[in-house]
Amino acid sequence: MFPASLIWGTVVILCCCFWFLLGKRRRRSGEPPLENGLLPYLGCALQFGANPLEFLRARQKRYGCVFTCKVAGKYIHFLTDPFSYHSLIRHGKHLDWKKFHFAASAKAFGHGSIDPNDGKTSEDFHHTFIKTLQGNALNPLIETMMENLQYVMLQSSTSKLHPNDWITDKLHAFCSRVMFEAGFLTFFGTELNSNHDENLSKQEMERARILNALENFKEFDKIFPALVAGLPIHMFKNAHSARAKLEQELLHEKLYKRDNISELVTLRMFLNDTLSTFDDKEKAKTHVVILWASQSNTIPATFWSLFHIIRNPEAMKAATEEVKNTLEDAGEKISLDGKYISLNRKQLDNMPVLDSIIKEAIRLSSASMTVRVAKEDFTLCLENDSYNIRKNDIVALYPQLMHFDPEIYADPLIFKYDRFLNENGEEKTAFYHSGRKLRHYYMPFGAGIAKCPGRLFAVHEIKQFLTLVLSYFEMEFVDNDVACPSLDQSRAGLGILPPGNDIDFRYRLKCP
Template identity: 25%
Template sequence: MPNVSPLYHVLSSLLALFALFQPRNPNSPPCISGWIPWLGAAFQFGKAPLEFIEQARVKYGPIFTVFALGNRFTFVTEEEGIEAFFTSKDTDFEQAVQQTVQRTTSVPAEIFYRNHSRLYSMMKGKMGTSSLYLFAGTLCQELHEHMDCLGTAGTENLCDLIRSVMYPATVNILFGKGVCPTNKGDIKEFEEHFQKYDEGFEYGSQMPEYFMSLANLLEVSYPGNLAAFPWKTTLLQHLLDDLHGKHLAPNYALLLLWASQANAIPVAFWTLAFILSHPSVYKNIMADIGSVFGKAGKENIEISEDDLKKLLLIKWCTLEAIRLRSPGAITKKVVNPIKIQAFTIPAGDMLMLSPYWVHRNPKYFPDPETFRPDRWKEANLEKNAFLDGFVAFGGGKHQCPGRWLAIMEVHMLVVLFLYKYEFILLDPVPKESLLHLVGTQQPVGACRVQYKLRQ
């Protein structure tokens, strides 16, 4: 093999520097590129992403680009950019997420593109507001069953307490009983692997071997134990029926499992944490529960959709918790150059929006850092409309298809927990400054509670 001259290395270095520091197109947004080729500003951004986004917005204006790991991420933070993010035909959601899905679930691009629209439409219909009544009764039974395992009293990390009830209940209503392991030991093992997988999901974390062994359990014959389900099939079965590439059924089943847990459990955690840390809100909720179900206690009550509609304050608390603890960023890919304000965003950029910071715009949410569930009085929830500026579930045609089921799950869980148990919050809710640094909606640090069965 011939020797490579030192001149070659010098020229290569110069070309890399030229590519990094070449004059910026005057129509492009300001770019934060860092000093190291390819790596760019990845270190600064990854160290404290939410702080980085806000500081960049203040310094560079409402539209700016971050060059990191060989990619350009262009952030939009004001109305015109937000509208373009959700409505422009020059951006594409599928292309933005395909590589992450392939890395995390081993679903090839061709299969992903063929399946995505069809599966999204199916799930949107099966978990829409007109279908929630099909889940309500079974969900209530499942939550009761797993709450009964908690005993009469205890001290527990609030997130662990919620997961021990919510994980098996959710799995059983979506997958059917017996498909996934739901005993206490299996839940603990699942939690350890899932948290690692979930924390790295958006960065393309590899599927743990544990999940691959769990996938074998999902290769079951259907219909299975469907007697408890009045619609005679589960969401998993609908997914398998509509799936192109049947050999990838376990991969898609695990993607559904991740989607059912990744956001609903943190939302339930924050909802209860905020309620317990605001005594006046807690007191008003208990009065509302008493007005619907009578004196709170250990009796196993049945909760219908109509009952939940009478307990609006809990729903407001859930939506306010989602507002305050939304994801740091969501993304679409620019497929054709798009003009926003005075800038032209080139094709190939990842267009980024931060729900976390959008939800702190005082134009939409006065006193934005404060937990104020009563602000949701202004939302027309009867017509399933959120407050202006609320983008936690996305927007346009790619809103989260399971949002209404997830809200109902959290709503029902909170009602049953507060009806059956008295809670004392032992640790303070994590400070906002810490959340700015970590850039995540996941629970941060210990948040222990004491609970005991009401007499």
């Protein structure tokens, strides 16, 4: 008899041969250059996942500006010429931006389909987000976030801050605590009959619950890329438990016991109850989506913005001066007597230095991927070429290629706080490639109709955070020669990459 190992080895070899002969896709006439990869199903997934930027640069050099790669069972057509980006947006008739996002959300958060075509809900989620995160709806969010940030920074603490006393902390951990707690209070409100001045023991209990939710958020967020890739959450015991605990916190019965809930969450609760067939747990899962979307990219973007300000004396000087002038023009004075400062949306919008710092920090750390799914076979017409695309194939942009292009951004790996300022100190919008002005030069939030609906609030809350820490605190690194952390590539394709390691820093209250 043949040894079992020999039999299994023969079976594996035969399967690989069959895949090589029958499973590999063949490039048809008019289609982009194709790379199937060496592994069945995975294709190029491992190479792409290890370093997407270098992978795409190498294929661009080999195949040109448009090419197709098999990645985890999907065929993705990458467009790498920044002048072709607009072509993706104007092919809306043939490309579906919702299909991928609906599927990814269901896989990661465990709720039923949120595609109205599947009959479990008739809510237009994107419309809900635009209605409650943009336009006039943005003003009360900004106002509430400004108050909550100061409450968290100055009062919501286990030990009272004293002037001249340095507190040593981890920078990413500090940004995470402040932004998560303030953001949670802004979107999901506070317990009924509780405010920032009374019921201190109740406040401490609520803060403990929110910080516990932060720990669960971090545990779940660690394996988020694996969930989007299709791995079941049951493979990750701790993350599965963490997500379940977040769902428990956001059940409707608990949310109804909270006050000052944002318009977004209030409307979503109403639409969940009236337009969906979701049970209580599924409704809570859709609120975990809001929690994750409001924190997952904002926290690392806040970290990178503050990190580069502390590390760059010129940025610190320019930002501090702008904050000081803005507060003076608004008639606001810094004090430690419990009176909070307030800046409205218009005043925050008129802070070009902070805008440039945030943009530059995001440019250096963003690794989002813009994805569309072909509804049918069609011809993708670009500026100088056209390519045939098959139904259900993915067409994708990876803007980090553009963000790190030295022809568009000189010394692209170096932080320059004024990169997005023109000679008049105003917002710079003219960037060039091959001598031609680019329509799209900065794309961390996606493009077209699918552009992140919460991007305006995200930038405003980061700007508020920077305004407040620069106003209230002196800050410095424990190590004056601290190196810039590496980017955590495990989240490539999903947004802002967090630092590979945290940084020790210290801060103390400024004396007014």
